Amino acid sequence: MTATSRGWVRRRLLLGAGQIAAVPVLVFVLTEALPGDAAVVAAGDDPDPARIAALRASLRLDRPAVERFADWAGELAHGDLGRSLVGGRPVADHLAEALGPTLLLAALTLTLLVPAAVGLGLLAARREGGPLDRAVSTVTLAVYAVPEFALGVLLTGVFALWLGWLPPTAVGGIGRQPAVLVLPVVVLLARPVCSTARLVRAGLLDAMAAPYAVHALRCGVPPHRVRLGHALPNALAPVVQHLARTTEWLLCGVIVAEALFVVPGLGTVLLDAVAARDVPVVQGLAVLFGTVTVLLNLAADLAARRLAPRTEVAV
Amino acid sequence: MPRPLARRTLLTAAAASGAALALAACSAPGGTAAADREPDAATPRRGGRLRALFAGGGADETLDPHRVNLFADAARAKALHDKLADWGPDLAAVPRLASGWEPGPGLDVWTVRLREAAFHDGRPVTAADVLYSYRRIADPGRAFRARASLEPIDLAASRATDPRTVEFRLNRPCAEFPNVLAAFGAYIVPEGTEDFRAPVGSGPFSFVSFEPGRSLLLRRFDGYWDGAPHIDELEILAAAEESARANALLAGQAEYAHELAPATARAHASGGRIGIVRLRNSAMQGFVMKTDRPPFDDPRVRQAFFHLVDRQELVDGALSGAGEIGNDLFGKGSQYYPAGLPQRTRDLDRARALLREAGAEGLRVTLDTSPVAAGLVEAAGILKDQAARAGVTIDVRVGNKDTYWKDILDGGVLASFRSGAMPIESHISQRLLSGSTTNATHWRRPDFDDLYTQAQSTADPAARTALYERMQRRLFDEGGLLVWGFADWIVGHAPRLHGVAADAPANTLDWARFDKVRLA
Numbered sequence: 063m064t065a066t067s068r069g070w071v072r073r074r075l076l077l078g079a080g081q082i083a084a085v086p087v088l089v090f091v092l093t094e095a096l097p098g099d100a101a102v103v104a105a106g107d108d109p110d111p112a113r114i115a116a117l118r119a120s121l122r123l124d125r126p127a128v129e130r131f132a133d134w135a136g137e138l139a140h141g142d143l144g145r146s147l148v149g150g151r152p153v154a155d156h157l158a159e160a161l162g163p164t165l166l167l168a169a170l171t172l173t174l175l176v177p178a179a180v181g182l183g184l185l186a187a188r189r190e191g192g193p194l195d196r197a198v199s200t201v202t203l204a205v206y207a208v209p210e211f212a213l214g215v216l217l218t219g220v221f222a223l224w225l226g227w228l229p230p231t232a233v234g235g236i237g238r239q240p241a242v243l244v245l246p247v248v249v250l251l252a253r254p255v256c257s258t259a260r261l262v263r264a265g266l267l268d269a270m271a272a273p274y275a276v277h278a279l280r281c282g283v284p285p286h287r288v289r290l291g292h293a294l295p296n297a298l299a300p301v302v303q304h305l306a307r308t309t310e311w312l313l314c315g316v317i318v319a320e321a322l323f324v325v326p327g328l329g330t331v332l333l334d335a336v337a338a339r340d341v342p343v344v345q346g347l348a349v350l351f352g353t354v355t356v357l358l359n360l361a362a363d364l365a366a367r368r369l370a371p372r373t374e375v376a377v
Numbered sequence: 378m379p380r381p382l383a384r385r386t387l388l389t390a391a392a393a394s395g396a397a398l399a400l401a402a403c404s405a406p407g408g409t410a411a412a413d414r415e416p417d418a419a420t421p422r423r424g425g426r427l428r429a430l431f432a433g434g435g436a437d438e439t440l441d442p443h444r445v446n447l448f449a450d451a452a453r454a455k456a457l458h459d460k461l462a463d464w465g466p467d468l469a470a471v472p473r474l475a476s477g478w479e480p481g482p483g484l485d486v487w488t489v490r491l492r493e494a495a496f497h498d499g500r501p502v503t504a505a506d507v508l509y510s511y512r513r514i515a516d517p518g519r520a521f522r523a524r525a526s527l528e529p530i531d532l533a534a535s536r537a538t539d540p541r542t543v544e545f546r547l548n549r550p551c552a553e554f555p556n557v558l559a560a561f562g563a564y565i566v567p568e569g570t571e572d573f574r575a576p577v578g579s580g581p582f583s584f585v586s587f588e589p590g591r592s593l594l595l596r597r598f599d600g601y602w603d604g605a606p607h608i609d610e611l612e613i614l615a616a617a618e619e620s621a622r623a624n625a626l627l628a629g630q631a632e633y634a635h636e637l638a639p640a641t642a643r644a645h646a647s648g649g650r651i652g653i654v655r656l657r658n659s660a661m662q663g664f665v666m667k668t669d670r671p672p673f674d675d676p677r678v679r680q681a682f683f684h685l686v687d688r689q690e691l692v693d694g695a696l697s698g699a700g701e702i703g704n705d706l707f708g709k710g711s712q713y714y715p716a717g718l719p720q721r722t723r724d725l726d727r728a729r730a731l732l733r734e735a736g737a738e739g740l741r742v743t744l745d746t747s748p749v750a751a752g753l754v755e756a757a758g759i760l761k762d763q764a765a766r767a768g769v770t771i772d773v774r775v776g777n778k779d780t781y782w783k784d785i786l787d788g789g790v791l792a793s794f795r796s797g798a799m800p801i802e803s804h805i806s807q808r809l810l811s812g813s814t815t816n817a818t819h820w821r822r823p824d825f826d827d828l829y830t831q832a833q834s835t836a837d838p839a840a841r842t843a844l845y846e847r848m849q850r851r852l853f854d855e856g857g858l859l860v861w862g863f864a865d866w867i868v869g870h871a872p873r874l875h876g877v878a879a880d881a882p883a884n885t886l887d888w889a890r891f892d893k894v895r896l897a
Contacts, residue, residue, distance in 0.1 A: 073788050096779075097777045097779075097780050097784075098777065098779055098780030098783065102779075102783045103779045103780065103782045104446075105783065106446060106782060107749075107782040107795075107796070108522055108525075108782070108815060109782045109783035109786045109815060110525060110814035110815055111786075112814065113522075113524070113525070113814070114783065116517060117520040117521035119518075120518060120519065121522055139616065146436075147436065147438070148437040149439055149589070151437065151438030151589075152438075156436050157454055158575065159436065160436065203884075215620065218624055222624060222628050223627050223628060224622060226628065229628060229630055230624035230625060230627070230628045230630070231616060231621045231624055231625045231628075231630060231741070232611070233428075233430065233592075233614045233615075233616050233621070234428070234591060234592045234614050234630075234631055235588070235591055235592065235624050235632065241887070265753065304451065319619060321618050322613075322618065322620070322621060323616075323620070324435070324616045324621045324625070325592055325623070326591055330436075330590075331435070331436055331437065331615075334434075334435035334437070334590075335435075337779055338437065338779075339434075339435070339461070
């Protein structure tokens with residue numbers, strides 16, 4: 063790594079830390095702006111005013127917002143994410159429990175996504191406009207157009223309920239039966255594979271048409287070497303950025319797939335926490351998601367620079 | 378009563394299409410999943426693990442039985458704990474941990490005898506446990522839901538007269554005191570319990586393990602006073618989405634699924650893959666009119682609304698037919714319900730005439746609603762159309778579902794309303810007296826309060842029934858609650874699960890009761 067590169071990384075990290083710090087402030091302000099607080103939500107269909115007041119006092123929501131935020135920030139400075147308003151459990155426990163299923167799903171999805179997308183893209187780009195290209199393009203476009211929940215319902219209906227090959231949900235936890243992961247991973251995989259494969263294809267076609275590739279071919283370098291050794295790395299630079307977005311999405315709560323297949327991951331925790339106005343949990347998630355996003359983007363930029371270093375000049 | 382979570386409405390479309398697919402799957406030849414299943418006729422036996430699915434409360438769930446709020450909480454609490462009494466199918470109290478009760482002459486002192494029962498750790502259930510539990514619930518600092526129900530009891534003056542007898546002193550006469558003993562969340566825990574991470578109760582199942590938001594595993598308690606359960610183990614699982622509960626049940630991942638959609642029930646009613654049980658009268662559906670402000674401060678406008686609704690159309694449209702029509706009174710099928718009153722039907726001429734008399738022709742009102750429970754928003758849309766036929770313009774305003782019940786308590790003039798089952802007496806005391814805490818119709822009539830007080834100090838059941846009838850006639854004529862229907866609660870179960878009670882509105886004794894069921 064060169065000196066300029068190190069300076070760049072340092073600047074990016076500082077910017078990232080600033081972003082991570084700004085997110086909880088923003089989230090706090092936004093959740094304060096939501097109608098009703100945790101006491102009102104907890105009272106539910108029994109909105110006895112005296113009960114709401116007692117709940118508010120027991121949740122310590124009767125103190126000024128600034129004071130509550132200062133308390134939370136002070137605890138965060140000591141590495142403590144605070145406690146859930148609703149159940150009183152440490153927020154860190156909530157996140158740790160939900161992180162497992164989320165990480166597992168994300169890791170499996172990414173492991174399959176990269177080879178599948180690159181392979182499909184290479185296949186389609188072999189001959190632009192050829193039958194293979196057209197078949198791959200048609201299928202990827204069609205699958206990409208199907209919303210996740212529709213695909214999930216369809217696959218569950220066919221493979222779980224009709225054929226009985228796979229369990230339809232992960233009720234009770236993933237550990238009992240690893241086969242419960244198949245359907246959620248396929249649903250999560252479907253659209254990113256399509257979008258990524260199309261990016262790989264487009265990038266490859268551009269790169270193969272670039273003067274350096276044409277020249278290499280004219281000089282007698284075998285086409286597959288030009289394609290894999292020269293064009294592919296250039297084509298992958300935008301793909302890496304796209305993968306970073308996908309990873310972010312996978313880690314920061316895939317709400318629909320989690321709900322459909324009863325996977326108790328971060329998306330479920332986020333949804334429950336917002337519905338319950340459980341501000342400390344929402345803030346804990348914001349810090350986690352902010353950190354993940356900043357680190358992923360940094361990693362993606364580094365990888366893209368490594369694959370196609372000329373972007374350094376362009377900046 | 379618990380609020381069923383109607384979250385993630387985004388997925389309702391998915392649920393409906395899932396049901397359609399499953400329907401297709403049923404008619405498809407060679408469905409392997411169905412073919413592999415054991416024959417239905419297999420004889421029930423002792424043992425086995427029953428997996429029951431409920432809409433859960435997420436990672437914040439606790440096993441504190443006094444903190445119950447959702448149906449899943451109530452199912453967990455009643456498996457682990459007992460109340461002194463519980464509600465029968467007609468919402469009248471039946472003795473549970475109490476073997477019986479005797480009022481004093483003034484109906485303000487009640488002697489409750491406990492049956493011989495033991496907690497899971499072998500300790501006997503005593504009067505001290507009862508008083509401890511009730512005092513914990515009534516602690517003003519904790520804001521438990523059941524606290525309001527225990528309000529008639531003067532707990533400082535109540536005492537244990539012997540280890541198995543409690544003398545309850547009340548703040549005022551209370552002829553329906555056994556209702557208090559059956560109140561939602563009034564469970565008896567061992568004296569001194571504060572830690573519910575591994576709860577000890579006197580219920581039919583004892584604790585094994587708990588993962589909040591996912592699963593609670595319980596084991597049969599052989600020493601249960603009402604006879605040990607037939608099944609060995611009970612696992613209560615959480616799945617927020619209806620489609621997920623239905624799919625898990627269909628694929629054999631669970632044997633019981635609570636709260637299925639009418640579309641799912643219709644698709645599988647005759648398929649034989651799952652059994653469907655409809656719990657009648659589980660949720661009252663209606664609209665509240667604020668009786669203290671225009672336009673509904675004029676009883677003729679309220680009566681016009683009573684007459685302009687087509688109740689069957691609402692049941693068919695908003696509940697997909699899974700329910701029955703109401704008659705503007707709470708508690709159909711309950712003790713004291715005046716079933717003899719004529720059923721109201723739509724009478725547009727009458728409605729128009731009443732509006733004309735009230736000088737409210739061309740009336741325009743805002744109707745508050747929210748997707749806080751299934752069918753509420755749909756019912757609001759249907760009422761809008763029905764009212765238009767009587768010349769009333771309704772503007773439907775869809776509010777925030779997380780805070781809906783508080784928003785409509787004092788705000789607006791007309792709002793969608795629903796309620797779980799409870800005794801008629803509780804409904805009146807919580808919602809229709811001048812001092813009621815959740816009086817969404819703002820029905821405050823001193824003479825009505827007097828009738829209620831009189832009923833509570835009337836020992837003779839016949840005379841009391843007459844007083845309840847008078848109160849309800851008054852509400853029928855000019856109350857602020859328009860009750861158009863009662864929704865079924867739909868439970869699905871595996872064919873090999875036997876003994877799921879049908880005559881058990883949600884929250885009654887036989888609802889979500891797993892000590893009497895058997896697995897084949």
